[in-house]
Each structure stands twice: as structure tokens, then as C-alpha cells.
Amino acid sequence: MKLILCLDDNGGMAFNHRRQTRDALQRRHLLGLVGDSLLWVSPYTGRLMLSDAEKLRPGCCRVSGDILSEAGPGDWVWIELEDPEPYIEKADSLVIYRWNRLYASDLRFDGGLLENFAFIRGGSFAGSSHEMISFEVYEKI
């Protein structure tokens, strides 16, 4: 499983059961990474992602209330409001998008979870409403 997360400057993922922010170009970048593979998202993320996915990668996006069980090896999973720990255990690679902004957060990613991952590559791009979004690709050691 390939896991995707978005983080702010404080390692934050979400606040008050909502994503911290969004960016149309980040979603396009994500769909570029997914390519012809399957992307699993929760119903909440699906509301944001489905229309983009149908335009750019028709049929690639699967919405499920239990993506942890349903996602198979080689599939991509994008989590926004979910506790990342059980997903990290199952993931063999990880992509982190960084907003390079500080937002409010009450769900945060513990950087210690990266100890079994090696940084492979990274880059950055201008978002549609974010000055610079960076991304980091990790693989399980």
C-alpha cells in the first residue's frame, strides 16, 4: 500500500473533523503519482476528490468506509481525518505533501512514525492557492 498524507508546519493533518486546507493543483499532482493504479479514499475525501479523479483518471478513485481493509498491495491510499498509525504499519511507501503554512490542528502526524522509512526524493510546486507545496517520497526500509 502506498500512503499519502498532507501536513502543515506543525505536523497537523486536520482540525475539528475537517481538513486544514485544500489545493486543486495538489490533487492534480497526486493523481499524476497514482497513474493507472487505484486510489482509495474515505467518503469525506471522496466528496473533494471524485470530480477531479473522474476528469483526469476516470475509474481510478474508490470510496470506502474501510479503506484499510480494502486497499490491496500496490494501491494508493489518501487519508485526511484518519489516525495515520495503522496505515503506516501497512504501508510500504509514503508520500507527504507539505503546505508550508501553519494551520490549526488537533490531529497530528508523529514524526517518529517515519523511523522505518527512508527518504527517496522530494520536490515542490506552486499550488493554486498555496505559494509552495512540497512533497517527499519515502520507502519502508
Place this chain on the structure above:
Amino acid sequence: MKRKRTLIIIICLLILGLALAAFLYLRGPLRQETELPSPASVPGGQTDAEVTQPAHEGEAKPPEDPAPGKEGGGDAPQPAAPQAQESEKPYLGNDPLLQEHPKAPELSWIKDLEVPEWSGEAYILINEGQPFFETENMSPEPWELYYDLDEMGRCTLADAVAGPETMPKEKRGNISSVKPTGWQSSQYPQELVDGRSLYNRCHLIAFGLCGETANKYNLVTGTRYFNTRGINAFENMVIDYIRETGNHVRYRVTPVWKEGELICRGQVTEAWSIEDEGDGICFCVYSYNVQPGIYIDYMTGDNHLLEGENVPAQTEEPVRPEVKEPASPEETPRGLLEEDISGDFILNTKSKKIHSADCKSAQGMSEKNRREYSGSYNELIEQGYEPDPGCRPWEPAE
């Protein structure tokens, strides 16, 4: 001859009688025209003076203002006013929502607000994260309202529907002319206070949302931590949401004061995205106006390092201003700066010199000629002042 004289007298008497009759006839209408018509005598017609007067009991109220923000305002005076539906002028009356800076309504929930002591998080959820205002049938029409200061000169409430239309089109202007209650300049080592200045002028509604700069109804004295960790994090979320979606967000900020204090204890920020009915933005939070490691006297704004606070060894000594090399004549700007700066300066009103706030040569200046100034550098140049090359006041303070 006698008959002729009698005839003349009769003719004169007749003329006098006619003149008297004509006078009496005309007198009534003339008097009526010089009197003001009573309001009742002119349908819908009222003088400007009458429109601004509070109405008497039993008179009709003006139509309700369509802008939201009345909830919790049950205790606020809702003055009755004469009907003005037929007047051609806009009716302002005494409706608080139609005045520029009305008296803030007493929000019932704020009186019952119980906030735990600060325990390390810059903010906490209030009311399980749900705003207190009514969210049903909310219009995305943008508006802003900055309520009047209270009797101590403290900010009370700022309320808006923010959207792309309310966001600033230009860079933020100078806000140093506003001195919110409790304001004072307090410097600490960078290790304790990011940027060294303990206090910031904190917007209730962010400049990035509504473009308000030196609006005294919208600025409170807040710590650096409060500003950057407790407030900006929420402002960023809302600003970026509006930029990305073009949607509108109801946004209300209530500073929380204790009786007689000049520094607010914190603020409650409520936000709710209108077009997607809170799916994108929905929160109600309390942000703490504290600075870790520093004691604040909220009555006055005075502050000091907390006892037992571990200050890094290299910063235990008082922070001394950096000694600057005097500028050469070529380096000294002779006129307006291309990009104006604002800050605290010391002026010599006799020699017309501008000194930086930490200028050593200004310390020995006669009190008679010395004036402290906060604001635009270029405005001083326009007033005929020149910079002191020794302290380089044209360079922004660190």
C-alpha cells in the same frame, strides 16, 4: 364746500375699511405658511432631525436589517422609531446594525464562558467546535461590522461575512498609530519571544480577510504567541479556504476581558463556511493571550520574566542594542524612502532630527525638545525632519 369735505372723509374711511378687510383676510393663510407642518400632517414626511430622535412608545419599529449578527443581542437596545417607509432618504434611526460602530450586544454565552487555565496549547475548542451564531439561511452577501469600544476603550466585537470581495487588494498599511489598551513596548530575547517584541497589535478580523489596517475597533494588544500560534493558524485556514473556493465565511471574533483589565485574556473566534454549510470551515475556539515564560499583569500590561524560567545563558544579560556604524553622507537618504517604514522613533523637535528608538545620542536629549513618535518615517520627512546618520533610523528595527 362742506359737502365736498364730507365726501372726501367718507371716501378715506371706505379705503381704510377695505384695507383693514384685506389685511384680516390675508392674515390667516400667511401665519399657517410660516409654521412647520406637523409630522402627522405630511404622509411619510419627517425632518432629518425627527428621524434621528428615539421614538415614543407605541410607534412602529423599522424593518429588520437583513444582515445577520443579531443573535445573542436580545439584551441590546432595539429602539423603536417612527415609520419612514415613504421617505425618499435612507432610514438610519437607532438600529445598532445600521450604525458604523454600534454598541456590542451582550452575548449570553460569553458571560457563562468557563475557560481552563492555559496548559500548553495555544487554543482550545469551545462549544464542541460549533459557532454560537445561527447558521440557517445565512446569506453569502459580504459585510463587516466593528462594534464600538467599551467605556474603558477596549475592543468589544468584530463580525463579518468574509469572501473574495472583502479581501485586501493592496499591501497592509501602517498600524502603529493605534495604541490598543494596555499597549507598551516590551522586548525579550529572541529565544523567549519570536521577533523579541512581546506585544503585537492583533487584528480581531485579520487584515487578510477584510483589509482593515489601523482600525482601532479591530485591534487589541496581544502577545506574540497569541498572534502567531493562537490566531494566525485560524486566519490562515479561512483565508486559504476563500482563496481556493471563492466561498464566503461568517467570521466573528470576541475578545474576552476580565473586569478592569487592559489586556484581554484571550479571544473566541467562530467561523462557518456558508456555501457548503460548514463542510469546509466550522470552528469555535478560544485562543489564550499568554506568552510562555513571561508573567503578564493583565490590569496594566506590565510584564516580566517568570521566576524560575530557564533563560538560555547567552541571553541572561539585558539585551543591548546593536552598535551601528554611522552612515556616510552618501549612505544617508535625503528624502522620502522608496519603501516607507513605520516604527518607533525619537524626534528632536528643535533640530528636526529623527533618531531610532534605541539611539544612544538621543538619550541625553533635552526633554523640552524630545518627542516620541510611532508611525511612518516618510511622514516625518514630509514634515521637514531629517534622519540622524549615527543611528540610521531609516533602517527597519530588528
